Amino acid sequence: MNGEVTSNQARSSAFVVSEKKRKIQKFKQKTGEGALLLIASFVAIVVLFIFLFVARDAIPFFQIRGFGEFFGSSNWYPADDPPEFGALAIIYGSVMVTAGSALLAVPMGVIASICLSDILPFSVRQYVKPVIEMLAAIPSVAFGFFALVVFAPLLQNHGGPILMWTWWIVAAPFLVIAVIVAAELLTSSITSESAKRNASIATGMVLGAISLGFLYFVGNQLQHITIMSGTNALNVSIILSFMALPTIVSVSEDALQAVGRELREGSYALGATRAETIVKTILPAASSGILAAVILGIMRALGETMVVWMASGNSSAIPDPFYNYLDSVRTLTATIAGDMGEADQVTGSARFHVLFAMGLLLLIVSFVSNLISERIVVRQRKILSGQ
């Protein structure tokens, strides 16, 4: 379309304007286009430079200290003499808070995006979207401040009851539904209608009693947990999940929208309920796009600095036991931000370059996962448009 218009135009101007003028005009156009290309490729140059300059300052560290210590040891004593640069605990801390936030944000984000694209009417959606955008817009340091000043004392002083109430509010509805469904499934083989109803009520009551006991038991256990420090991996994971949510919701909503009406209508026509349509038809069709959304959301959590710096406790040791989210941790980003103040006086030392090594690690991880998510999106678009 574009090409047609320009060539037509060029041809028509050839009749009116002299050959020389036309050449000048063409030259102008070519140089202008070249200049535009140059500016557009600025982004690529910047990406190249970021890799180049971060790597340039990261490589001296590996030359001085090798790879073994950085990835194999968890002794982080950069200021000691002799210094130790074991970053294993710090890498693990990053993985831990990222996994924790993903655990919270992924199910919630995917379900919220389903709700946005398939359940909510358009008029309500208009009001929900700005909420998501605002959540995405709040500066990370404000989240960090909230985590440090409001949430951490709350967790420290009332951690047990908070955990217990959360458990009850989240788990109780699920168990109620599970009990009803299980009772119905267990008694489905009985043929007589009245016997079936009685049996299902009886099983329901037995299962209900068992699950109530389970709820109470776990809740009681949680209530008696004392949280030694409010600045811990749990706090950070929760706040990071708030920050990752908007990314996950908006990207996976796009993926869900890209699944056409035909699939939905076909499923409804076969008699499926809305939930069945979504779970069995739409989610599988949009799965790769949702995966891309999840990757982007996780990267957001992994790359976040201020929240983890302020509220993770910054202790560079692997929690004991390793899944203990109530322990303080330290992440790559927080280490870079926190140690640079002391290290940039001594440019050229391993202490300065180790921070760039961490930056390079983050950069590579984000680059690779970005490429993967991009490929996934492109492939999904091809599949959906091809069929």
Add this chain to the structure above:
Amino acid sequence: MNLGTRKLLDRSFTALGFGSIVIMGLALLVVLAPIASKGIGAIVFQGTIEHRKMLLSEFGRGDAEKISKEEASAKEARQKVFDMLATFDQELEQMDFDRQSKYRNSYEQVKSALRGLYGPLPGDTEPALMRFQYGQTRWDKAEEKLHELLYEQKWDYSNPDVIAKPYDVSRAAEFEGTSLVKLFSYVEENLDRMMLPEWTIYWGFITDSSIDAHFFGGIWPEIQGTIFLAIGAMLFAFPLGVIAAIYFTEYARDGFLTSMLRSANSTLAGVPSIVFGLFGLAFFINTMHVSHSKSVLAGSLTLAIMVLPTIIRAAEEAILAVPKTYKEASLSLGSTKWNTIVTVILPAALPGILTGGVISLGRAAGETAPIIFTAAVSVGTAIGIGDVLSSPTPALSWNIYNLASEHEAAAEIRHVQYGMVLSLVTIVLLLNLSAIILRARISKKLKG
């Protein structure tokens, strides 16, 4: 499964969806509510006579005559306390050593609590730090100091299995039998006469410079720094981003080069913000030497790179949303391609491009990690517009971190921190809100 159960599952699925949307809204509310309610407390609060005194002598604001009258009446009320202290001083002199040492420690705490309330006591040398030259400027803080005066906090270590719990011991009981015992009830009953609280709206919090590391005064240097950095970033990023978007939408042909450039764009969007900071330090400061050390220029350049992908994407979308007929009409009238872009497409896409620009402006204002190594300092005065090329600046985002985590008396100046967070959040959300409204208008216009 029978129909009833399937319906139930369907309903609970819907409920789950609503639930997660509600949780998201609640998350926003839970984070914003304390920030908003306590942040406003930095501007609207019950200011004491000390606050008015401080404003008069440091900023030359207020009615000098009225303040000196109030000061005299507060002084009169306080004089009785000072007299009691003097009496107890004499009493302490005459005690034997054991009793003296019993009271001495607690008496020093009483005195320091009183200093916190009134400023320097009679007979004290003039303190060097500004924060000790005035008493409590805020009534809520004065009440906290009063509690400190009336009760001594002790820790309960009796149960080794749990964390020690604090408990209060009344000082009046401690000083039972001495002349000091009257002081506690007197201060408790007459605190408002000594401090003269009055509802104050202190707009200076936004427009004043800080005094003595944010103990008094406002946050103007930080706000100004944030504005400089964000606008500086946009000066570089906005033209670049729009031109790149024009290239991508109007000139780029599908091919290896274009797909690589697009890939670079999304890679740049995914780079962790702290890595931008590292890059800014390594490239702009250590390699290019745009400034001797940290500077607004280096910070703006770093932020510009960070927001570039957002601007490009928003501008691309805006340009693609312009109806094709506009372009075709212009071309058919014989105008050149570039002319068409400048006179037809860009004006039509302008609101959309501006939306992206405004959102990026908010993002640049709110980011902390990229400016830690490149532009931000913790304490500083507002810099002039001429200094942006060479000198660093305080900025809201960085100073929130600094005051909350590294300030030596972080708990004393919570109200300043809340005020800063509220200012930053307000700036960012207002920018976003205007973007949302702008966009709603565009979509209405496009619908016709």
